[in-house]
Amino acid sequence: MVALIKYEIQKVVLNKSVMGACVVFLLVLGGIFNIYLINSRLHTSFHNTMTNSEAVQKNIEFTSKYVGDLTMKKVQAAMNDYSEERTIDPDGGMFNMYSYYTLNTFAKDSGTLFTSIYDSAQAGKVFPVDKSEIKTLDQAGFNQPETGFLQTGNFPTWSILLDALDRIFILTVLLIIFICSTIFSSEVSSGIIGLLLSTKKGRTQSTIAKLSAAVIISVGIFLFSQIATTLLFQILFGFSGWNVSVQANLMWHVRDFPWFINLLQVFLLTRGFQLICVLSIVGATCMISSMTKSPFTSLAISLGGFFAPQLLLRVIKEGTMHTILYLFPSNNYGTETLLELIQKNEGFLLSSVAGNLLALVGILLLLKLLCDLLAYWRVKVYRIS
Template sequence: MDKAALQAVIDEYRKVNEEYPIRQGDYTANLLHDSKVQGFSEIKDMINMGFCEFRDFNYYRIDSVSKDEVGKLYENREKSLEKWLSSEETEDLFNKKEKAFLLERYHQMKTPLYYEDYDGWKSALHYAQTIVMLVMLVSAFLVSGIFPNEFSWKADSIFFSTKYGRVRGTRAKLIAGLIVVTAIYWMIIALYSVIVLGCLGFDGGNVMIQTGFWYWKSFYNITYMQLYLLTIVSGYIGTLFCLLLSMLISAKTHTAVVAVTIPFAILVLPLFLSNFHFLKGTLGVFPDQLLQINEIINIFNLYQIGGKIVGSIPIMMVIYPILSVTLLPIIYCTYHKTEIK
């Protein structure tokens, strides 16, 4: 979408406005107007956002944007961020390094942006978060009983007194949990992806996410295909970590009731703690964030590590795989050393 393409959108929009003007209180006329601009509505929204203040949105801003001015859309995106970061509102939000990092990431976005229809990827992303959370909650009921079963069946004394009960039996339970979580997750995600993308198409995977209304302000310069892959991979990492934690609790407490509540607690707890400002940094890398990447990718969660500024997503993509691997021997040792009473 170079200057010529943006100017063509302006021309087309004004042509529609003349033929189907918006009339206050006339629902039918306004609905007809919206249907005529639907084909380029996202580009129209880009223009609206690009020429509004960083924290504002004016649906009718395009009406006052000239053809010469619209060519400065991408330049204005950087300027609006710079202006907002220079305001008093951000004094306590970001330090100088963080502000410089954000401006640099905005500057690194390659322009002009390429645009084509990406309904398939947009729809897949829209429901992916819900699918991931449902898979995690359903899997929680399945894996929470793997370790406590012997205790609920009053067979723990037999299990732990057998020759290979503590060693191979514990290992088999752990492997079974991993297989259940992995198989269910990827089978459902694969089925979901094939249905949605198969029906709506794979086109538009190389379109940058900044072309969309919700991601215009994101500092992660990635495509819709990359965002979808990131969403499902991070969803698996988050699901695996939460369910391994659930398995650890079940191995320690010998009851599935407590263990099955862990995934629910991880999802709900941040809602109650979000009002505590001093916990903002911790909540920004809480495991629930891995299950909603397509939302937090728009949030400016920044951290300083070794003098470098990084976003929360790269941190979580490193930390939680390591924590998940660390939980495996802990679960094994916890159940392996169970005392028979």
């Protein structure tokens, strides 16, 4: 069996179409690195007054002042710092993401406050933010621990990382669907399916080997893209901010999330969930490939099956069908989307975070199992014409 799996992997890897797709994948991956990591929102500078590395160091200086317990004193300090920085450089310079999102979250009328700060900065004055109406942690909707405090710090860089990883997931899925769509249908289109199925192991062990090879290759591609992105992130930004509470990531809208976990734990949780999504996508694509006669047809149907729920979600806004659409990977793979889904007490699957998460994982794994069984059955009963 191991020899068969190695043979199937080699056959896929040496396919010229797959090799070409991998080259395109690497080029697009490099483009995503450039846009979302190397020249991220953190590096915004209207006058190009600093290099990317200087922008990262400046961000560390900004956030280091606020690392630790999230208190109203730190909120007030961050908002005051934003007003002072605008006065020093009214038209741009470094984009202080920490202070910006703090002000946007806690100001009762953030739009008016931003305008007032800008107008005062243009006049060379520091706007007195402490005289504005500011929300408390409770008023802002934060779920706070009974003892201790939420932890704050360098959340902007981790938001950038997870945003980049979510986008790379879609790129990875496209390559995986392209590869898996050839697993069975390429042999039908080339006319060698009859010869393969006439062998002793053609309808049993060979099918299992193909499905196993698809999983191994797909998981390998997923892990490569995720690890490469994380390593580049570490080189560019470091891991500062890993212990920030998920509720204290002000770039997301999960301030009332029930679990008190940090951004590193969110990273591990969402990477694991996306891996489960990959397995379900592999199963569905291989099943489709076993039932079609050409890789192109398999590819078209698989891509349509992946993106269709995303399009339907924009049309169906409520009801049972709306909930069902969120079970598809194209609608739940995003980090913030997943967190918002599983924290729902009503209107989703179950009434707890753990229940919703386990139900989602269980459904996706069940889909993988059913698709594998259907693919196996299809090859088992295939009639050679």
